[in-house]
Amino acid sequence: MKILIAASEAFPFCKTGGLADVTGALAQVFSRAEDTEVVLFLPRYRNVGGGAFSLKAAGGSFLIPVGNKVETATMSRVQWGKVAVYFIENPKYFDRPGMYRTPGGDFEDNDERFIFFSRAVLEGAKFIGFKPDVIHCHDWQTGLVPAYLRTLYRIDSFYAKTASVFTIHNIAYQGMFPKETLLKAGFSWLDFTPERLEFYGGMNFMKSGLVFSDLITTVSPTYASEIQYRPEFGHGMEGILKHRNADLFGILNGIDDEIWDPATDTFLERGYELKSFQRGKAAAKKALQKELGLEENKDLVLAGVVSRLDRQKGLDLLLNAAPGFLDKMQFVVLGVGDPGLTDAFGALAAANPKSFAFKTGFNESMAHRIYGGSDIFVMPSRFEPCGLPQMISMRYGSLPLVTRTGGLKDTVFYNGEPKDSNGFAIDNADEGELRSVLGHIISLYGWRENWNMMVRNAMNGDYSWTRSAEAYLKLFGIAAQRRQL
Secondary structure, three states: OEEEEEOOOEOOOEOOOHHHHHHHHHHHHHHHOOOOEEEEEEEOOOOOOEOOEOOEEEEEEEEEEEOOEEEEEEEEEEEEOOEEEEEEEOHHHHOOOOOOEEOOEEOOOHHHHHHHHHHHHHHHHHHHOOOOOEEEEEOHHHOHHHHHHHOOOOOOHHHOOOEEEEEEOOOOOOOEEOOOHHHHOOOOHHHOOOOOOEEOOEEEHHHHHHHHOOEEEEOOHHHHHHHHHOHHHHOOOHHHHHHOHHHEEEOOOOOOOOOOOOOOOOOOOOOOOHHHHHHHHHHHHHHHHHHHOOOOOOOOEEEEEEEEEOHHHOHHHHHHHHHHHOOOEEEEEEEEEOHHHHHHHHHHHHHOOOOEEEEEOOOHHHHHHHHHHOOEEEEOOOOOOOOOHHHHHHHOOOEEEEEOOHHHHHHOOOOOOHHHOOOEEEOOOOHHHHHHHHHHHHHHHOOHHHHHHHHHHHHHOOOOOHHHHHHHHHHHHHHHHHHHO
């Protein structure tokens, strides 16, 4: 099977968040499957290239219409394991300090930038002679690709049997633009209907992917249900998703279990696995307490957070609840984001240096040490399509404390019985519920036998990409088969 992955970011080439981790991981796991050939198309942003990856020009150029203009695309490529990675180049659109935005807000021409990219993916595949069975599109930035396949490229014999699968990573980000964007994209006013591309008087790139793709996936079974039946999760797309219910599938993300492996993690004081986690985690906790200037006390619960600082993540609840527990437990928060939360966490840490540590920015090695050294990992999110940190924390034996939403509900199990639980959960992102479960955690921590039973349950879980990749490949087969008919 020939698979083309189209995405606006993929680790290790360009990244702003979890989308990049997922697209990068999927490209690799798909390429390891039997009888697959995988190419990955990305924009070439300013900081792409260099380091371990030496990009080679693909040679030649091709023209892409954007509205009444014609723009030139060139490509460069790099071989990444079995995956051929192609970068769409155009300095006007991609040679900028940020990928999507400046500190002042989104780039005003993001519609043009991703119209150009989407068309260039389809023209670029023809340019290199790669005829895909399936194009796997990710989030709004590639939402036009399925629409192009079914409209402008409908009579293009090169794509006659190509299926599209569209994956929603976070439906809150949709790519909403004025109705004039329709013409820039090359569509006609006949496509500007509620059944097709029109959305509240404008054009919505996410909707385009949902309407025109052969199959739709999202990143957890619970999120697939939430976005259909709860308006606060669906963000206006509930009707379309319910209409396409039979074509919508929730597939859990996985984590890279080579990067996130406490047995081989060089950032930790000492490696550990299931059989040796007690000594390993004790050493990691002591080292983390010392590094952060916290009281070095093995009997205090150490709660970790590695997160974007955002209301979505429920960290305002933690900010309000934490002061009531500073004599009974410790907290370490690593994150970047909302200035108000940043200042408030900084002030709390400054006032309580022995029990609360706060580090702003993103620090890869510190993140690993928090996963290894913390006893619990706090994620009281208001919504969470999938979430990767709770899976990483369980692999490291740090019990997650989550809200029962999205992928958190699908991966963290808590029913009050340690033998059946691998973490802790609250039903709603609610400060009272969070306080209550923190109190319960402090009591349970003294019962080491029960606590360690839960840690074993967490570390025993399979959080790899293997099962998820199999589910995707099965769906690709179904989508491709439909196009053969």
